[in-house]
Amino acid sequence: MNPQEQINQLTDQLNHYSFLYYQTATSEISDFEFDKLLEKLSDLEKLHPDFVREDSPTHRVGGTISKEFESVTHRFPMLSLGNTYNAQELADFDERVRKGLNDEPYEYICELKFDGVALSMWFENGVLTRGVTRGDGVRGDDITANVKTIRTLPLNIKAKNMPVSFEVRGEGFMPLSSFENLNKEREDIGEQLLANPRNAASGTFKMQDSGVVAKRKMDCYIYQFLSENEIFATHEESLIEMKELGFNVSPTWKKCHNIEEVLAFINHWDTERHNLPLNTDGIVIKLNSFAQREVLGYTAKSPRWAIAYKYPSESASTLLESVSYQVGRTGNITPVANLKPVLLAGTTVKRASIHNANEIERLDLYLGDYVFVEKGGEIIPKITNVDLSKRKDNLEKVIFPENCPECGTSLIRKEGEANHYCPNEKGCPPQIKGKIEHFIQRKALNIENLGTETIDLFYKRGLVKSPADLYDLKREDLGGLEGFKEKSIQNILKGVEKSKEIPFKQVLFGIGIRFVGATVAEKLASYFNNIDAMAKATQEELLQVPEIGERIAQSVVDFFQNADNQEYIARLKSAGLKFTHEAIEIVVEGDTLAGKTFVISGTFQNFERDDLKIKIEANGGKVLSGVSGKLNYLVAGSEAGPSKLEKAQKLGVQIISEEEFITMLEV
Numbered sequence: 067m068n069p070q071e072q073i074n075q076l077t078d079q080l081n082h083y084s085f086l087y088y089q090t091a092t093s094e095i096s097d098f099e100f101d102k103l104l105e106k107l108s109d110l111e112k113l114h115p116d117f118v119r120e121d122s123p124t125h126r127v128g129g130t131i132s133k134e135f136e137s138v139t140h141r142f143p144m145l146s147l148g149n150t151y152n153a154q155e156l157a158d159f160d161e162r163v164r165k166g167l168n169d170e171p172y173e174y175i176c177e178l179k180f181d182g183v184a185l186s187m188w189f190e191n192g193v194l195t196r197g198v199t200r201g202d203g204v205r206g207d208d209i210t211a212n213v214k215t216i217r218t219l220p221l222n223i224k225a226k227n228m229p230v231s232f233e234v235r236g237e238g239f240m241p242l243s244s245f246e247n248l249n250k251e252r253e254d255i256g257e258q259l260l261a262n263p264r265n266a267a268s269g270t271f272k273m274q275d276s277g278v279v280a281k282r283k284m285d286c287y288i289y290q291f292l293s294e295n296e297i298f299a300t301h302e303e304s305l306i307e308m309k310e311l312g313f314n315v316s317p318t319w320k321k322c323h324n325i326e327e328v329l330a331f332i333n334h335w336d337t338e339r340h341n342l343p344l345n346t347d348g349i350v351i352k353l354n355s356f357a358q359r360e361v362l363g364y365t366a367k368s369p370r371w372a373i374a375y376k377y378p379s380e381s382a383s384t385l386l387e388s389v390s391y392q393v394g395r396t397g398n399i400t401p402v403a404n405l406k407p408v409l410l411a412g413t414t415v416k417r418a419s420i421h422n423a424n425e426i427e428r429l430d431l432y433l434g435d436y437v438f439v440e441k442g443g444e445i446i447p448k449i450t451n452v453d454l455s456k457r458k459d460n461l462e463k464v465i466f467p468e469n470c471p472e473c474g475t476s477l478i479r480k481e482g483e484a485n486h487y488c489p490n491e492k493g494c495p496p497q498i499k500g501k502i503e504h505f506i507q508r509k510a511l512n513i514e515n516l517g518t519e520t521i522d523l524f525y526k527r528g529l530v531k532s533p534a535d536l537y538d539l540k541r542e543d544l545g546g547l548e549g550f551k552e553k554s555i556q557n558i559l560k561g562v563e564k565s566k567e568i569p570f571k572q573v574l575f576g577i578g579i580r581f582v583g584a585t586v587a588e589k590l591a592s593y594f595n596n597i598d599a600m601a602k603a604t605q606e607e608l609l610q611v612p613e614i615g616e617r618i619a620q621s622v623v624d625f626f627q628n629a630d631n632q633e634y635i636a637r638l639k640s641a642g643l644k645f646t647h648e649a650i651e652i653v654v655e656g657d658t659l660a661g662k663t664f665v666i667s668g669t670f671q672n673f674e675r676d677d678l679k680i681k682i683e684a685n686g687g688k689v690l691s692g693v694s695g696k697l698n699y700l701v702a703g704s705e706a707g708p709s710k711l712e713k714a715q716k717l718g719v720q721i722i723s724e725e726e727f728i729t730m731l732e733v
């Protein structure tokens with residue numbers, strides 16, 4: 067291949083990876099490999115400037131803008147960062163800075179490189195007016211409503227000495243705890259898990275429904291202040307002042323006077339960063355003085371006064387021994403690689419997920435291959451690629467099975483879905499056992515003393531094939547079981563008995579309707595009050611329930627139309643489970659709000675929504691569901707529905723804040 071062909075090939079290849087990375091949040095190669103290819107292209111371009119293509123990834127910021135949001139032109143371009151992977155490249159950077167500044171003294175500020183999405187927040191007269199993504203660096207998506215759901219982001223800056231208009235930038239992220247909760251919820255309802263917090267964050271910030279974004283408890287670390295006239299002399303000053311103003315500046319930054327101190331910072335955080343509430347993938351080293359930054363300037367893609375040092379993502383090579391196929395509660399089939407144990411980032415890895423059939427095809431796996439496993443931002447290690455240099459002849463190709471490995475039923479793959487699943491809901495053992503495990507979990511029927519092994523045993527003995535069978539269990543049935551002492555038998559039966567007191571919303575979650583997670587079950591329970599009303603509801607009626615969309619509505623309708631499910635519910639009913647919603651008893655506190663009507667919208671600092679409702683009713687007020695001309699007050703929280711606000715304004719309904727509501731109570 068001649069240099070021009072090579073440049074063409076690399077350009078196409080890198081643009082392809084970038085497209086996947088930014089638009090579909092998937093990576094076909096590791097970031098390290100991507101950056102190596104980019105460096106190779108950049109080197110070739112320097113040698114052959116005539117062949118540089120217009121669409122070269124070396125001089126463009128990677129993202130794009132999407133159709134779903136209004137696009138906004140940045141007042142100051144939002145650039146990327148140059149990156150390095152080793153101390154030598156870092157020393158080279160330092161050398162360039164030193165030369166560029168003609169040996170003047172200088173300082174660096176080191177920060178962690180937070181692994182999320184870059185956000186830009188505009189303030190006018192102290193008020194947050196816009197939140198914008200980086201996009202292609204010149205224009206980004208206006209995602210103001212979503213950005214406003216970030217609790218740590220002040221919506222209003224009171225300080226007097228601020229410019230009329232200014233901008234702060236930072237990294238929006240999904241805290242690891244939110245990420246884990248979200249995946250737990252998805253697991254509960256049999257949905258595909260999200261790969262890593264960064265993808266989850268970039269997907270979440272681009273959602274249309276900011277109510278859903280609010281629930282995901284996103285956060286943002288602020289690391290940059292911008293205004294037309296520079297008001298700070300150094301980056302350090304700006305960080306201190308922004309913190310003072312109430313912005314969420316991570317306290318992890320440090321001033322360094324030379325590259326040795328920078329290296330010490332890098333070493334310190336290499337291990338320490340794993341204790342932070344979010345993923346980080348490196349360190350950002352920035353020149354402290356703004357005047358000196360001006361001197362060094364920018365390339366088309368990144369500032370010359372800053373650089374990112376990326377921690378090499380830990381990767382190991384090991385033998386692929388076999389692939390097993392796990393069947394989930396909802397019939398999802400997940401291929402899992404069984405590996406020769408290998409040490410990776412301090413833990414021994416024996417298994418790695420391969421996600422689905424597409425991934426098997428992409429990797430082109432053979433049993434006996436040596437594969438690279440990486441932990442990256444992911445919780446479960448994954449196979450990134452095959453070490454082809456070690457591939458032997460006559461290996462057996464890994465082929466995704468056509469039949470369920472547990473029950474033999476032909477697998478199904480719905481159009482447009484990546485996953486295969488086993489449709490034999492009623493007869494496939496792991497699906498049956500999975501449903502029972504789902505049913506007894508703490509958030510559902512909370513039956514203590516029943517573990518996976520016991521369920522397995524009960525199932526094998528033909529004692530329990532459905533959660534409903536639990537309620538038919540008798541002392542005598544369990545008496546003959548090996549290893550069961552009288553005491554544990556009694557405990558199990560007691561636990562089953564106690565579950566009859568569990569509130570309807572938890573029972574509804576426990577019965578395991580597809581896509582009905584704990585929160586959705588709660589919404590449905592309080593809307594319909596009992597299971598019969600819900601079972602009779604049409605798709606249209608279900609869509610009236612707050613936050614219930616097409617997919618859930620359809621799944622609920624399908625569930626209740628199925629004769630087996632009807633019998634299942636009937637059995638649970640006759641066992642005495644609660645199928646009626648018991649409204650919380652309201653304890654009267656006073657009558658300050660007597661005769662007044664309220665609609666609640668958004669989220670609140672001092673109350674959960676339900677508590678706010680109780681508070682209003684306890685003080686004699688009435689809560690309505692929709693805004694009308696007769697309504698007295700709309701209590702608007704931090705992400706109040708725009709349509710409700712608009713309607714209230716039109717109809718002249720008084721809109722009050724949470725604080726104003728609290729003051730009303732104090733009168």
Ligand SMILES: NC(=O)c1ccc[n+]([C@@H]2O[C@H](COP(=O)([O-])OP(=O)(O)OC[C@H]3O[C@@H](n4cnc5c(N)ncnc54)[C@H](O)[C@@H]3O)[C@@H](O)[C@H]2O)c1
Nearest residue numbers: 083084087093095096097100146147177178179180184350
């Ligand atoms: N694997 C793939 O297929 C693939 C494809 C495309 C890009 N990538 C990866 O993405 C990288 C390019 O992404 P990029 O352009 O967003 O660059 P980048 O993520 O390497 O660096 C720039 C970004 O860092 C973030 N950042 C975090 N903490 C910061 C701090 N303290 N100060 C300043 N900025 C901070 C900002 O969001 C900024 O936009 C590549 O180097 C590559 O590793 C991978």
Ligand SMILES: [Zn+2]
Nearest residue numbers: 470473488494
């Ligand atoms: Zn099966």
